[in-house]
Amino acid sequence: MPFTPAITEQRFVLDRIVAIGELGATDRFAAASDDVIDAVLEGAGALAAGEWAPLNRIGDTIGAKWTPDGVVMPDGFVAAYQDYVDGGWGTIGVPEEFGGQGLPFALQTAVLDTLGSANMGFALCPTLTVGAIEALSHHGSPEQQALYLPHLATGAWTGTMNLTEPQAGSDVGALRTQATPRGDGTWSIKGTKIYISFGDHDMAKNIVHLVLARTPGAPEGTRGISLFLVPKYRLDADGKPGDFNDVRVVSIEHKMGLHASPTCVLSFGDHDDCIGELIGAEHGGMRAMFTMMNNARLNVGLQGVQIAEGATQAAVAYARERIQSARAGSPDKSPVAIIDHPDVRRMLMRMKAQTQAARALVYYAAGQVDRATLGEDGAMNRLEVVTPLAKAHGTDLGNEVASLGIQVHGGMGFIEETGAAQYFREARITPIYEGTNGIQAADLVGRKLGLGHNQDGDGAFAALIADMRSEAKHERLITLIDACDAIGRRLQTADADDRLAASYPFLTMLSVATCGWLMEREGRAVPDSEFGRMKAASVRFYLDQIVPEALGLDAAASASADVLYALEPEAFAA
Structure with a gap:
């Protein structure tokens, strides 16, 4: 099916949730x-619809x-990636001093x-x-930068994150990859990493691996870990990719x-010829690592x-085209498109x-990145609180929506040719990698609830609750915010087992409350248009049907x- 970029929705969220106009008013x-x-959103949409979407099924x-x-990519990928590079799409959110356009991270997020x-x-x-750019921007030496x-x-060179090892899994402190000094300021790297996305491919002239490793005599656990820059090809005297650096897939x-x-x-380092540079x-x-993570x-x-987004577009298109059964209660017994049946609706x-709720939440978090960059008071702590919500709840919703997409397709959704199953299969990794969603929930209750406490015991969590309370009008949303406040305060003093047992339902409650707050804000600014009517209906559905579901998690x-x-x-x- 054709892909339609969600440009109108993205611009609306950038305006109403990110307040990108405020960001653009800064130096x-x-x-x-x-x-x-507008040009960035439209240009990215044209690249996505014209070149990237047609490769989606081929890639699968x-x-x-x-x-x-x-590693060799399927036909079409090298050319499409080169067009991405030539168009400058990777430079959107990179600071100008590092070769970027200096635009907000929130706009890069939309791309x-x-x-x-x-x-x-x-x-x-x-x-x-x-992620590699972020790590080097914050921790790399001027020469490395x-x-x-x-x-x-x-994007002419691509970057990777190398954390996980076979014996360690999510326990980064158990890694065994070794970095040994070579006597000239560089390090000999030796070890194995697994689950490295795009760890090798044929679309770029070099791949820059950021590798966690232990140095000789390093303390046990996470305190003894260092980060190294390890390119696939070492750079020559002119700074161009030269000799192979003993990194094998x-x-x-x-x-x-x-x-x-x-x-x-x-x-x-299979042949003891892998050379890395210490970062930081x-x-x-x-x-x-946490900068990257x-x-x-x-x-x-x-x-x-x-x-x-992809699963919803596919389901809507199918539901409008699939003719099956008459509308219940209609005197006309002619079959109708399934989009006319209440349960499909x-x-x-x-x-x-x-x-839309997931997009509002993730874009809101991206906006906090930009506000933290500007040094806005409280933005960094707010970002710390909403990051586990954005990661965990965003991916939970991706799985839920992809599953519903299969259901809308009915039996055809279980057939690979329709493409509905691809969304579900690809969604399933997202609650697992970059810290499982259970780890996100543990992070929320273990570290984030106590951030930024002042003498009155209030901090970033309390500030988020206060902001939501100041705007919320919907009765059940207010009730949910109050419940999150009470549970969050209790969890700050609960013992470890009780705190962690409650962490996931609490994360979901707080995520829905935050999404409800942002959706209600959007609902107050809908334009008089077809998009506006769609947005108003989505907001109403969310507040009336999804927010009350989260209240049911109070007991858990x-x-x-x-x-x-x-x-x-x-x-x-x-």
């Missing part, structure tokens, strides 16, 4: 004028292939939203490069989805929006509302952990 983001914003059915010489909605597997490549950032900004994973995105097992201070890898978590939350309305978020430990481990197999 830092002065380039973000109305005409530039053919996929990236491993060869002894490296990735469009590209990923058209082809999420493909869009993972520039998404990961964004000068050599690497201009090429990463354009051992294999690529056979996955449930995202076949266009090669997930690689990488081996560093020795043993400072966790700080640098926080950026990545927002962009994974955005992947939930991308999946939801219910599913489509839920898909629309949840997609208030319960103790006792029942979770009522069984011995063996009893679970009974």
Whole structure:
């Protein structure tokens, strides 16, 4: 089916949720004028619809292939990626001093939203490069920034994150990759990393790996981790890719989805000839890692929006075309399009509302990135609080909407040729990678509820609650906000087991409350147009039907952990 960029919706959210006009009024983001914003959204939409969307099915059915010489992408991907590079789409949110356009991160988020909605597997490549740019921008040396950032900004070189190892999983502190000094300021890197998205491909002249490793004598656990820059090809005297750097792709994973995105097992230093440079201070890898991870978590939350957008467009198109059965209660017994049946309408309305809620939440978080860049008071702490919401709830909604998309298609949704199943298969990884959603919930209750406390005991969480209360008008939304406040305050002093047992239902409640707050804000500004009528109906559905569901999680978020430990481990197999 044809892909239609959600430009009107994106511009509306940028205006009403991000307040991008306020950002454009600052010196830092002065380039973000109305005409530039419109041109960026429309240009990205044209690239996505014209080149990236037609490759979505090809990427799924053919996929990236491993060869002894490296990973080869399907036909069409190299040319489409080069057009992305030539168009300067990777430079949107990169500061001008590093070769970028200096536009807001929120606008860059909208570009990735469009590209990923058209082809999420493909869009993972520039998404990961964004994380590498962030890490080098904040922690790299001036020399590293000068050599690497201009090429990463354009996308001519791509970046990866290398955290996970076979024996460690999410426990980063258990990694074993070694970095040994070579005596000239560089390091010899040796080890294996798994689950490295776009760890190898044939679309760029170099791949810049950011690798977590241990140095000799480093402390155990996360305190002994350092971050290293390890290019696929070492740079020559002119700063161009030269000798191979002993980084080999051992294999690529056979996955449930995202076949266009090669997930690689990488081996560093098989021949003891892999050279890396330290990024930041020795043993400072966790700080640098969290710069990458926080950026990545927002962009994974955005992947939930991308999946939801694509699945919703496919379901709406199918429901308008599929003729089946007469409308119940109608004197005319002629079959109608299934979009006229109430239950199909219910599913489509839920898909629309949840997609828009997820977009509002993720764009809001992206706007906080920009406000933190400007040094706005409280923005960094607000970003810290909403990041786990954006990642976890955004991806939960991507899965829900993709599943509903299959249901709207009926039996045809279970057939691969319709494409509905691809959205569901590709959505399923998003609650897992870049920190599982359970880890996001643990982070929320373990670290984020206490951020920025003042002498009155209030902090970033209390400030978010206060902002929501100051605007909320819908009775059930107010009730949900009050419930989140009470539970959040209780969890700050609860013991660890009770706090973690309540973490996931609480995260969902707070996410829905935040989405409801943002959706209600949108509802107060709808234009008199077909888009406005759609938006008003989505807001009404969200507040009347989805917000009350979250109130039902109060019992789970208030319960103790006792029942979770009522069984011995063996009893679970009974």
